[in-house]
Amino acid sequence: MGANQPTVVQENWWARLTRSKYFVYVLISPLFLVLLAYVIYPFYQTFLQSVVGEEGATLENYQRFFGLTSTANLEALWTSVYISVISVITCAIVGVTMAFLMERYEFPGRKLLSVLILVPMALPPLVGVLSFTFLYGESGIIPRAFQVLFDLEKVPFSLKGVMGVIVVHTFTMYTYFYLTAAAAIKGLDPSLEEAATSLGSGRIRIWLKVILPMLTPALIASSLLVFMISMASYTAPLMFGVERTMTMQIYLSRTNGSLDMAATQSTILSIVSISFLILMRWYQGRRNYQNQSKGISVHRTELRSQFAKYMSMVLSFIGVIILMLPILVLVLISFSVDGEWTVQVIPTAYTLQHYIDLFTDERTWRPIWNSLQMSFVATAGNILFGVAAAYAMVRTKFKGKALLDILIMVPWALPGTVVAVNLIAAFSEPNVFSFNQVLIGTFWILPLAYFVRHLPLIFRSTSAALMQMDESVEEAARSLGANWWYSFRRVVVPMAFSGILAGTLLALVQGIGEFVASILIYSTSTMPLSVAIFQKMYAFQFGTACAYGVLQIILIITVLFVSQKITDGKAGSAI
Amino acid sequence: MLKSVRLDHVSKMFGTAIGVENVDIDVKPGEFFTFLGPSGCGKTTTLRMIAGFYYPSKGKILFDNKDVTTLQPNKRNIGMVFQNYALFPHMTVFENIAFGLEVRKMTKAVIKEKVERAQKLVHLEKYGTRKINELSGGQQQRVALARALVIEPDILLLDEPLSNLDAKLREETRLEIKRLQVELGVTTIYVTHDQTEAMTMSDRIMVMKEGVVQQIGSPQEIYNQPTNHFVASFIGESNILEAEVVEVKADAVKVKLDEDIFVQGSMSQSANGKKLAVGESIKVSIRPEAVFEGSGPNQVTGTIQFVEFTGVSINYVVKVGSNIMKVMIINKGNEILKRGDSITLHVPEKGIYLIGE
């Protein structure tokens, strides 16, 4: 070697590019492009549709929405908000009470109840509402049973209208409160309570001054979440015939052909949802309750008095029944002969035929096969996008990170109805993002909708896994000579695998059960499972509809079980 | 094998904050070189620039005269041991050690042979099939070491590799690392904030503070001839006393510590070989063990304020004039004085070190 002449090691252009500080932008630009094409652009098209009339830009639609000549829209907005607020309150009461009972008391039946309490999570939205109408609707099993039992003229009570919607919301959404409150209670530092007691504070004061304030962050976060999901709720108002809600109005405007009104309603609903999303992200950034002394959690209080023991047993039993009934009734009806169940309390004739048909009858099998295919396609896209985005968010630094974070979460905040309306607005005509194809009416529009709706799932579960992983592990691989791609493949992906898998399974089952967006954009050749259930319902083929539903529930329970196993119960991050 | 490492006036800025400033060092092939300094002084930052995880804002890094300033980490052929080991939790011990060899596309047979040799080197022959979480801290440490060494790196980088171990294991592993380094003769750069580690293992030490290099030298130089107050007090214990030069006669320098208290040092014992002039204010560093009981050169008397008996030594805190001095007397069965007693001390000329600031 020439004595003191420093020689530069030769490198190719790729190596030079990868260490440029702009390289990260090369990596993230496809992510932004996907978001631009399938989230922002469709949203923009809808907005455009709402403000562009025959003679150029106009606010006419918005004037009509807020105007007093026809109050349908304002009523719908009001009803949606009203239902959502009540849902938050009822879910909070049920969820937090349950969490306190389960975390602080030991009573007979607690173990069983603590598993079943999460049953509502296993119910796909449509199937859940379905079972509620079978159980508590006007011709539902319970009201009829009372009628027969007490020999009444009419059914003594039944779920309908706004009340029905709220009950269904409470049943399906209290779990959000339950999970966060239970986690917060578990995380409470017992020494805080002990400190308060030693300072002479009584039980009630401890609850009010110590425990509740510590739970507030968890409660506020769940409230925002439940509010957002209630606003987006579509299935419950549809089945209980509450037409004056935002989502129903959008659906009706579309089916009536007033597309610009549907666009206006969508835009307004989106603004509400996105505001709540931003509020929630902001709030999550501030929450801070932590258990400082590790390990020991508070001991559960055992019930001592005989009376309390019996009471709690009876109540647990009722709880178990209420939680199990929706699934039991679906199973029961799935064996009933279609068209035989009319005015009786429960179906009278039973058959195995529906289950045989699921897999043997071409026309019954078709929707299942469609949903499987479309969900697989969408999930494959979600994996690519989610893993790349999670890696970029957790491991790299770039300008616009907060924007990427919000953009990824937006599809999750957007009601499915709105996602569908946006996609229709964007892809009814060929454009560059659809590779010059009309997507509406083709196979591809549904997977695209699923892709957009479930965009955050794999992203979130993978980010959570990556955050657990020490950055120096990747550096160790690099120092041993592995290039970026090699260490990504051999170290990053295997270590984040449980997170990726948990998100993937969730995206898969959610895709298979997706109803809200599907109902607006499916075509007969690509009819998905959930739409098939809906149609069977309306054709009074209850048995087949319920057999489909049971199939979905089995899928979901399997997936929840598997992801619980692979992530040791850390899959909660994916919800 | 055996590369030299040169940092040519390297600085690293984080935004506007300074990580390290103007580090200029030349690590010789086969040398054991240590970065020593308190938390946040820029040791890790410097090491990561050598590894290639940071690129310097200014200056160049050369391995054997090859400019590698912006070469990617995976192209540098370095072995690195991380503070938290950074082992791959989803792989076994064998797979962890084999990782770097697989990257280098070696055949199965060669990999097996090399990994087994590395396992033997760190005394983990029987642990090949274990998962990482089934190992103790010390064993994980040795896997990390084997993984870094098996690729026959040109340079071995260690970032506080012992800080997660308990005291006993730390000493054992320290010897182990030193043994391996001597056996393999690999150029090694070692980061620590523990002066004992630095003193016992290193050929040379670089002392840093707030991103700036304070002194580079062998352990003896650093200990006996600290260039400034910071080094003198960071390495071992030292009495740093304010003084004024009152007389310079050839090599002899007489300084005044207090009214009527004078000591005499030597110009060859001044920091950076600096020539001192009469009237100059300086600082004097006197190690506690350089002070002896009884009469002799540079004799002073003081009052004992505090007594501590450790077994090996008797430690006194003595008030001499207005100065407080720590004194360490080796225990040879001598009488232990009490608080309030008066004591006569003396300091040989070579125990007095004259430093600037």
Ligand SMILES: Nc1ncnc2c1ncn2[C@@H]1O[C@H](COP(=O)(O)OP(=O)(O)OP(=O)(O)O)[C@@H](O)[C@H]1O
């Ligand atoms: N990525 C970074 N961004 C901004 N500042 C940094 C970064 N890394 C290090 N610094 C700053 O540079 C300085 C030196 O940090 P460095 O990690 O090198 O310290 P250290 O000597 O290794 O300390 P320790 O003994 O605590 O590991 C610190 O002030 C630190 O805050």
Ligand SMILES: [Mg+2]
């Ligand atoms: Mg460090």
